[in-house]
Amino acid sequence: MATNNDAYKQLAHWLQHIVAAPTGASAAFEAEDDSTISDSEPRGTHLGYYLQLPAFVMTLLRHPDDPHALLPYTALLYHLASCPDCHEAYLDLYRALRPTLETDHLLPPMDYGVRSLSAMPAESLVHLCQSLISQSEAVLRQARRDNTDGYAQARALLQLAMRFSAHITQPGMRGAALTDLVRVATLFDGPHSPFEETPAAHSYAPLVGAAGPRHGTRVVRGAVARSQPAPSDAHAIYLQSQQLEGSITQQGDMLELHLHDLDAALRGRYLLISIPLGGLIEPVRWQGGDPKAIHALAPVAADGSLHAPLGTTELRLANPEERNLLEAMFLLIQVRPAE
Amino acid sequence: MPDRAEGEDNPLNEAVDPLWGVPFATPEEITLTLAAQSELRQVLIHCLAALKAAPKQLYAMIQELKEVGADEVLQDIVHALQQEYLASDDAAAIAHMSQHKDHAHKKLRHCLQAQSSNLTVRVALRLTEYGIRTADPAGFVVSLSDILQNDLSAEDARTGLKELASEDLLDWRDDDVVHLSDAQMKHLTRFYREE
Numbered sequence: 001m002a003t004n005n006d007a008y009k010q011l012a013h014w015l016q017h018i019v020a021a022p023t024g025a026s027a028a029f030e031a032e033d034d035s036t037i038s039d040s041e042p043r044g045t046h047l048g049y050y051l052q053l054p055a056f057v058m059t060l061l062r063h064p065d066d067p068h069a070l071l072p073y074t075a076l077l078y079h080l081a082s083c084p085d086c087h088e089a090y091l092d093l094y095r096a097l098r099p100t101l102e103t104d105h106l107l108p109p110m111d112y113g114v115r116s117l118s119a120m121p122a123e124s125l126v127h128l129c130q131s132l133i134s135q136s137e138a139v140l141r142q143a144r145r146d147n148t149d150g151y152a153q154a155r156a157l158l159q160l161a162m163r164f165s166a167h168i169t170q171p172g173m174r175g176a177a178l179t180d181l182v183r184v185a186t187l188f189d190g191p192h193s194p195f196e197e198t199p200a201a202h203s204y205a206p207l208v209g210a211a212g213p214r215h216g217t218r219v220v221r222g223a224v225a226r227s228q229p230a231p232s233d234a235h236a237i238y239l240q241s242q243q244l245e246g247s248i249t250q251q252g253d254m255l256e257l258h259l260h261d262l263d264a265a266l267r268g269r270y271l272l273i274s275i276p277l278g279g280l281i282e283p284v285r286w287q288g289g290d291p292k293a294i295h296a297l298a299p300v301a302a303d304g305s306l307h308a309p310l311g312t313t314e315l316r317l318a319n320p321e322e323r324n325l326l327e328a329m330f331l332l333i334q335v336r337p338a339e
Numbered sequence: 340m341p342d343r344a345e346g347e348d349n350p351l352n353e354a355v356d357p358l359w360g361v362p363f364a365t366p367e368e369i370t371l372t373l374a375a376q377s378e379l380r381q382v383l384i385h386c387l388a389a390l391k392a393a394p395k396q397l398y399a400m401i402q403e404l405k406e407v408g409a410d411e412v413l414q415d416i417v418h419a420l421q422q423e424y425l426a427s428d429d430a431a432a433i434a435h436m437s438q439h440k441d442h443a444h445k446k447l448r449h450c451l452q453a454q455s456s457n458l459t460v461r462v463a464l465r466l467t468e469y470g471i472r473t474a475d476p477a478g479f480v481v482s483l484s485d486i487l488q489n490d491l492s493a494e495d496a497r498t499g500l501k502e503l504a505s506e507d508l509l510d511w512r513d514d515d516v517v518h519l520s521d522a523q524m525k526h527l528t529r530f531y532r533e534e
Contacts, residue, residue: 007411011374014409015383016366018447048454060362067376071461072490074373074382078451081369094361146492 019082049079049086054135054157057094092124093131096164122173125164129177132161137184144188158185159281166324174324175208182332186276200274200334201266204239204246204259206327235317237327248330253312255284255326259335262304270338271296273308277329284329286311295338306335374412381460381531384416386450388530389506391424396443398425399436419529455502462486462499463531466509466517470524479519486517503527 056073063069070077080087136157143150161181168174239246239259246259257273278284278291287294287309296308315322363369373379390397401417404410410417450456465486470479486496497513504511509523519527 004411007409008371008375010407011404011409011412012367012370014404014407015370015373015451018444019370019451064362067378070372070376071378072457074379074460075452075454075457077363077369077373077379078382080363081366081373082448082452087363087366091361091364142492146494148492 015078016081019078049076049083050089050131051135051138052076053086053090053093054097054132054160055153057090057097058156060094061097089127089131093128096125096128097160122168122170125168126173126177129161129165129168130179132157132164133178133180133184136161137180137187140184140187154184155280162281162325162328165328166321168324169320171208174327178328178331181328182277185280186332189276198336201271201336202241202244202259202262202334204241204244204333204335206330207238207240208327235323237317237323237330239330239333246333248310248317248326250317253314255310255313257306257308257310257333259300259306260304262300262306264304266300266337267302267304268299270299271306271308271335272338273310274334274336275310275330276332276334281325281329283315283325284311284313378464380412381464382451382456384413384530385456385460385463386447387413387416387420388424389450389456390443390446391420393439393443393446394425395439396446399439400443400447401425402436403440416530455498458491458495458499459502460499460531461491462496463503463508463527465491466503466519467524467528467532470519476518476520478521479524481517481519483515483517 052073053076056076059069059073080090136154139150139154139157143154158181161178165174165177168177235250237248239248244259244261246257249256249258273294273296275286275291275294278286284291287297291311294308294310296306298307300306313326315326317323317326363372373383387397387400390400397420401410401421404413404417465488466479466481469481469485471481472478473480483493483496483500486500487493500509500511500517503509508526509517509519511517
């Protein structure tokens with residue numbers, strides 16, 4: 001069909017008029033059918049559209065010239081044309097995802113003139129991370145319902161959330177961005193080895209600034225203060241498990257776990273260390289190859305301390321963004337007796 | 340987003356924000372894509388056709404499209420809608436045109452943003468693509484597994500099929516095979532497969 005551009009523009013203009021918010025209610029009028037369409041439908045259900053945004057943006061970035069790829073998103077496109085809030089969220093997400101994918105070498109570099117991630121408001125990044133994690137959960141649950149494999153897509157979304165969060169400088173905001181990360185990443189995880197069937201002796205989490213410990217324990221003021229380390233020991237991730245403390249430091253490429261004051265029952269015993277999020281992103285070559293079953297090379301010392309190499313990486317704790325990414329990976333560390 | 344429109348000059352090229360390079364940077368660019376891309380237009384056609392239950396509203400929308408000069412792109416489908424769903428005396432009988440328009444706008448706004456519309460169109464498209472002619476019963480048959488693809492789950496496909504069945508566009512009772520009569524396939528091809 002030969003159609004000139006003006007015709008498309010006129011139809012587009014009419015579509016804009018149709019999807020725009022109504023300016024006023026109709027006068028009392030009996031419609032010719034008994035349908036009742038409220039203006040709050042579906043405009044009130046933004047969450048459903050919002051959850052589609054990450055997949056939509058990924059589709060645009062990965063298949064920019066494929067018109068078929070847009071077909072599943074027509075309802076979303078109509079909504080974006082009518083909803084300034086969701087459209088703004090879409091623009092933020094696109095501008096954030098583009099440089100992230102370039103960093104990962106998944107897209108060619110492009111001078112797109114958009115704000116860099118670090119220039120984005122922390123609130124927006126928090127929002128994006130939460131949205132990505134929520135989307136990942138939706139993908140996993142849908143895949144489980146459909147008996148399909150949604151793991152790769154869900155994993156990609158969680159990876160993006162971790163990478164975005166690494167650009168949030170305020171520790172409390174970073175903690176908020178990743179609130180649900182561990183829960184979603186381990187949503188349908190079963191035990192991966194006989195060892196994991198044994199309850200963990202201790203579960204450690206990083207002290208993310210004022211957010212404090214993550215597992216229902218009270219904030220230990222001294223410990224929180226230690227999470228803002230002095231320059232001499234700034235290159236560490238501080239950990240807490242109830243009243244126990246620990247840290248992760250780096251010697252060259254090697255990441256090392258240090259735990260203190262482990263209970264008497266564990267002293268003299270070898271421990272198995274599990275890092276459930278260690279396989280989500282792959283910048284670390286884990287000791288033994290499996291981040292969920294790292295065997296400590298030495299037993300717990302008589303004073304209750306344990307020093308265990310975890311694996312090597314080119315990431316540096318001295319680099320703030322790389323440190324934040326590692327911190328996200330260590331959101332949960334479990335230890336249990338190895339024998 | 341190149342090559343998404345018919346015609347030698349792609350109007351979408353003019354719509355991309357030169358500063359940001361972000362597709363769909365403005366609502367205008369979004370609606371232009373929805374208007375210019377034939378596959379995406381199918382949802383609009385579906386939603387216009389869904390007004391068949393209220394012929395005065397359908398008539399009001401066709402009139403409005405003509406008034407604003409937006410009917411050229413949809414010429415064939417407007418003709419088909421008039422032929423199929425409107426009686427010749429509808430025009431004379433219509434009073435309260437503005438109210439009919441308001442009501443039709445609400446329905447279209449709802450339908451265009453509904454995921455079920457999208458699913459219905461995608462399933463209808465697949466039926467027209469994968470239909471295999473059969474002699475007994477005469478018509479076409481499509482296996483449910485042919486409709487499913489990476490971007491269309493079983494649940495989505497069933498939602499689309501139920502919607503098409505509820506509109507009497509096919510006979511389907513939650514089977515693994517969809518049967519279509521010649522007339523049903525002709526109708527789907529006419530309204531869901533713009534050439």
